[in-house]
Amino acid sequence: MTAVERPIGEDELHAYVDGFLGPARRQTVERYLDDHPEAAARIAGWQVVGERLREAAAWKFQEPVPAALNITRLAEARIANRWGPWRMAAGIVIALAVGAGSGWLARGSGEIGGAASGGKQVAAVNGVSGAHPVQLAAGQPAQLEGRLTQGGGGAVTPPDLSKSGYRLAGGQVVATAQGPACMLLYDDPQGTRLTLLMRPAQKHDTSATQFAETGDGNGGRAPQLAEAGADSGGRTPQLAEAGSANGRRVPQLAEGGGGSGGSAPQLAEAGNGGGATGQAAAGPCP
Amino acid sequence: MSVLSKLEENIPSLRRYAWTLLRNSSDADDLVQDCLLKALDRIDTLRTASDLRSWLFTIMHNLYVNRWRRMKLRARVTADEGELAVGPSQQASVEIQDVLRGLGSLSEEQRQIVLLVAVEGFQYGEVAAMLGIPVGTVMSRLSRARDRLREFVEGQERPLLRRVK
Numbered sequence: 001m002t003a004v005e006r007p008i009g010e011d012e013l014h015a016y017v018d019g020f021l022g023p024a025r026r027q028t029v030e031r032y033l034d035d036h037p038e039a040a041a042r043i044a045g046w047q048v049v050g051e052r053l054r055e056a057a058a059w060k061f062q063e064p065v066p067a068a069l070n071i072t073r074l075a076e077a078r079i080a081n082r083w084g085p086w087r088m089a090a091g092i093v094i095a096l097a098v099g100a101g102s103g104w105l106a107r108g109s110g111e112i113g114g115a116a117s118g119g120k121q122v123a124a125v126n127g128v129s130g131a132h133p134v135q136l137a138a139g140q141p142a143q144l145e146g147r148l149t150q151g152g153g154g155a156v157t158p159p160d161l162s163k164s165g166y167r168l169a170g171g172q173v174v175a176t177a178q179g180p181a182c183m184l185l186y187d188d189p190q191g192t193r194l195t196l197l198m199r200p201a202q203k204h205d206t207s208a209t210q211f212a213e214t215g216d217g218n219g220g221r222a223p224q225l226a227e228a229g230a231d232s233g234g235r236t237p238q239l240a241e242a243g244s245a246n247g248r249r250v251p252q253l254a255e256g257g258g259g260s261g262g263s264a265p266q267l268a269e270a271g272n273g274g275g276a277t278g279q280a281a282a283g284p285c286p
Numbered sequence: 287m288s289v290l291s292k293l294e295e296n297i298p299s300l301r302r303y304a305w306t307l308l309r310n311s312s313d314a315d316d317l318v319q320d321c322l323l324k325a326l327d328r329i330d331t332l333r334t335a336s337d338l339r340s341w342l343f344t345i346m347h348n349l350y351v352n353r354w355r356r357m358k359l360r361a362r363v364t365a366d367e368g369e370l371a372v373g374p375s376q377q378a379s380v381e382i383q384d385v386l387r388g389l390g391s392l393s394e395e396q397r398q399i400v401l402l403v404a405v406e407g408f409q410y411g412e413v414a415a416m417l418g419i420p421v422g423t424v425m426s427r428l429s430r431a432r433d434r435l436r437e438f439v440e441g442q443e444r445p446l447l448r449r450v451k
Binding site (some may be wrong): 014015018020042045046048052053054056058060062065066068069071072075077078 | 327385436
């Protein structure tokens with residue numbers, strides 16, 4: 001017990017007040033305070049300050065959490081926000097339809113018509129997206145599939161894009177000018193998002209597949225998208241990709257063979273600056 | 287326990303801290319909402335759940351500092367005018383009014399630190415990491431904050447004296 005104890009520092013006085021000291025050091029501080037009334041008064045004041053502060057704030061801690069801060073709701077809202085890129089895609093597809101970028105002109109007039117109708121459809125979807133669509137996260141793919149099938153008016157099997165590195169992130173049933181459609185959202189580990197719209201094929205719909213990609217026009221690499229033919233369920237896949245803002249890479253998608261003869265895939269890529277700078281590229285025709 | 291319910295557990299203390307910083311319930315809840323949305327966006331970056339509380343407070347601190355400066359000024363004006371918001375059912379005692387007025391008189395940094403330590407119970411090292419400052423700075427600001435607030439709770443800083451200034 002003869003060892004000289006190290007002097008009490010101000011930090012230790014705080015630690016004493018805040019209960020961060022071990023029992024031995026705590027006793028040392030208490031002995032020190034017994035001998036130093038001025039320090040003891042200061043510490044007592046600090047303790048009162050802490051009590052008053054806690055007392056002043058306690059009601060807010062005990063208050064019921066308002067609905068606006070309901071964590072489940074906020075989580076759902078966040079999923080809804082992830083559809084943001086879709087709106088961008090819609091805008092660019094419309095720009096393409098109106099402006100008919102140079103690439104599209106080369107594709108022939110019939111396909112320009114195809115793009116235009118795609119644009120209209122996207123506009124219709126965009127217009128109704130605020131109207132409480134059935135919206136799901138892709139926690140259980142089977143459940144998502146079931147709900148989409150129920151709401152979308154027919155069997156829906158979200159395409160597996162895992163080979164391209166995309167994972168199904170969510171989906172919702174949306175209204176379009178041609179009736180209900182399923183909008184599916186995919187993403188990859190880099191955060192690149194891909195939105196896909198599926199709806200039942202229309203009788204007058206001659207172009208089986210339409211693609212519109214909005215990616216990074218500066219990448220210098222044209223995307224390769226190829227999908228031929230509607231599936232046996234008579235669904236017409238339409239792809240619209242909203243590229244990531246930095247456009248690191250262009251996803252490569254290849255699906256299906258030539259199912260129904262004569263259906264030519266259509267692709268449109270819009271650069272960052274808008275539809276007018278887009279390049280068109282086509283997948284292999286069957 | 288799911289991540290969402292772990293987040294949910296921390297909402298009351300986030301609201302308390304936001305309110306003591308801003309002393310305005312609606313601004314405080316806006317701040318908490320922003321914080322929760324950001325947390326949901328970044329939940330993948332959270333490695334261990336034991337970090338969750340200080341991780342959330344760090345997010346809120348950054349939001350507060352970066353995006354809420356105007357609101358902060360508004361809150362300070364409110365405090366100076368003596369319109370101290372208190373609990374709806376609570377006729378604030380003179381003692382509580384004193385300490386809240388003292389809080390309003392502190393610098394932003396002092397206020398954050400004394401609240402994080404004395405009300406939220408964070409360790410000094412956690413506060414330093416949260417605010418991105420050395421522990422020594424935390425300790426010296428804590429001393430100044432506590433000494434200043436002591437003047438208010440001990441009645442050395444009454445409203446009349448402040449008006450004379």
